[in-house]
Amino acid sequence: MLHTPAPTDIAATDARVRPTTTAPREYVHRAALAEVFLTADWSRTDEAHFTMKAQWPRGHSFFGPVGGTHYDPMLAAETIRQVGALLAHVGFDVPLGHQFLMWELNYRVQPSRLPVGGAPAELRLDVTCSDIRRRAGRLTGLRYEVLLSENGREIAGGDARYTCTSPEVYRRLRADRLAEPLAAPAPTAPVAPRRVGRRDDFDVVLSPTERDDRWRLRVDTRHPILFDHPGDHIPGMVLLEAARQAVHTLAPVGRAVLPVAMDATFHRYAEFDSPCWIETEPAVGYPGSAERLVRVTGRQDGEILFTSITTVADLPTA
Numbered sequence: 001m002l003h004t005p006a007p008t009d010i011a012a013t014d015a016r017v018r019p020t021t022t023a024p025r026e027y028v029h030r031a032a033l034a035e036v037f038l039t040a041d042w043s044r045t046d047e048a049h050f051t052m053k054a055q056w057p058r059g060h061s062f063f064g065p066v067g068g069t070h071y072d073p074m075l076a077a078e079t080i081r082q083v084g085a086l087l088a089h090v091g092f093d094v095p096l097g098h099q100f101l102m103w104e105l106n107y108r109v110q111p112s113r114l115p116v117g118g119a120p121a122e123l124r125l126d127v128t129c130s131d132i133r134r135r136a137g138r139l140t141g142l143r144y145e146v147l148l149s150e151n152g153r154e155i156a157g158g159d160a161r162y163t164c165t166s167p168e169v170y171r172r173l174r175a176d177r178l179a180e181p182l183a184a185p186a187p188t189a190p191v192a193p194r195r196v197g198r199r200d201d202f203d204v205v206l207s208p209t210e211r212d213d214r215w216r217l218r219v220d221t222r223h224p225i226l227f228d229h230p231g232d233h234i235p236g237m238v239l240l241e242a243a244r245q246a247v248h249t250l251a252p253v254g255r256a257v258l259p260v261a262m263d264a265t266f267h268r269y270a271e272f273d274s275p276c277w278i279e280t281e282p283a284v285g286y287p288g289s290a291e292r293l294v295r296v297t298g299r300q301d302g303e304i305l306f307t308s309i310t311t312v313a314d315l316p317t318a
Contacts, residue, residue: 020055026096027089028082031229037079038086038125048132050091052125054079054148058116062203062225067256067315070114071121076107076156077240077262080146083127084160091129092139099170100162101266102236104143107158108261111316114155124149131161140164177232177271185272187220194253196245205242206278212249217242217276217298234270236306242278243296243308250283250294251312260291261311267304276300283312290314 023038030036041053056075059065063072081102088094126147133141141163148156171178190204198204202223206215219234221227226238244259251257270276277299283292291313298305 023082023086027086029085029100030082032224035225035228036082037075038082042086042090044091048129050087050127050129052083052086052127054082054123054125056121056123058120065116066197066258069116070111070258070315071116073107073109073114073156073259073262074241074244076109076148076158077105078237079123079125079148080105080107080158080160081237083125083146084144084162087127087129087142087144088139088164092132092142094139094164097167098164099167100164102160102162104161104263104265105158105236105240106160106261106263107156108311109156109258110154111258111260111313113150113153114258115316121150121155123155133163138166174232174269177269184221185219188216188218190218191215191245191249195249197248197251197256198245204245205238206245209277213280215242215246215278217270217278219272219276234272234276236264236266236270239266239270239298239306240264240308242298243306243310246278246280246296247294247310247312250280250292256315257312258315259310260313262308264306264308266306268300270298270300270305274301276305 021040022033022036023040025031025033025036028036028038037054037056039053039055043051045051056071063075066072085100089096128145129142131143143159143161145159146157147154188207190201191206191208193199193201193204196204196206205218207218209215226235226241240262243262243264247259248257279297281295283294285292291311294310294312296308296310
């Protein structure tokens with residue numbers, strides 16, 4: 001007979017234990033259940049304060065451990081994004097089908113508290129909302145802050161701002177893009193994976209140019225994580241990954257580095273039918289610190305798509 005032991009934090013005789021489930025995938029705008037990091041355990045303190053729970057997997061096909069030892073900080077970015085969607089639906093009664101436009105997303109992690117342990121990271125998320133905007137009683141946008149902690153210790157924090165629109169308004173705003181679905185663009189040649197901290201061409205979102213500080217955004221809609229479901233524009237998380245990979249090129253090949261902080265601002269939709277260019281400016285160091293700060297800008301058709309200020313640090317050795 002095969003015996004599978006229960007996790008040690010669950011008492012087999014306690015009938016009051018409620019099995020943990022993920023938040024509904026629809027509420028965090030994901031198609032794949034495996035990509036839902038929030039659980040169905042959330043509560044509201046008042047109009048502007050919520051408590052949520054999340055779980056980070058020890059292994060992931062895309063957001064895998066950096067250097068094999070530390071949680072990928074981009075998990076914090078994706079968790080914060082999912083919080084915003086869940087907030088809208090369960091906290092402010094935004095119907096499913098409404099469209100969300102992220103204008104800002106910022107995070108910072110504490111590298112020394114990111115080592116992957118013997119079980120998935122069980123996180124508490126303390127959420128504070130501000131600048132809550134409504135029209136005719138319906139939420140149209142807000143800003144929110146998230147504090148992520150594990151066993152009472154803060155491991156990351158961040159904030160974001162978005163607006164949301166009804167399907168009818170979105171169809172009017174994007175009429176020219178929704179009239180005829182665009183065919184998926186053919187992926188351009190990738191940068192060498194090790195140059196951007198990846199192992200496989202499939203996970204690379206940059207294509208080389210004649211300059212060392214400029215790349216073309218590589219779009220492959222077959223990627224199951226970055227393009228979890230069909231859309232009429234390139235997702236913001238693809239742009240954040242492009243910023244992370246661009247910053248990684250400044251490190252020696254093969255060295256594991258952590259994007260410990262990112263402040264990203266989005267200015268317009270990233271379209272599929274025109275090249276997007278990713279550019280970096282020289283890294284700036286902090287006096288007395290090993291952290292480096294890099295500005296990344298995305299451009300399309302001569303206009304700025306997004307900017308990010310990314311702080312990178314070497315992987316902690318202990």
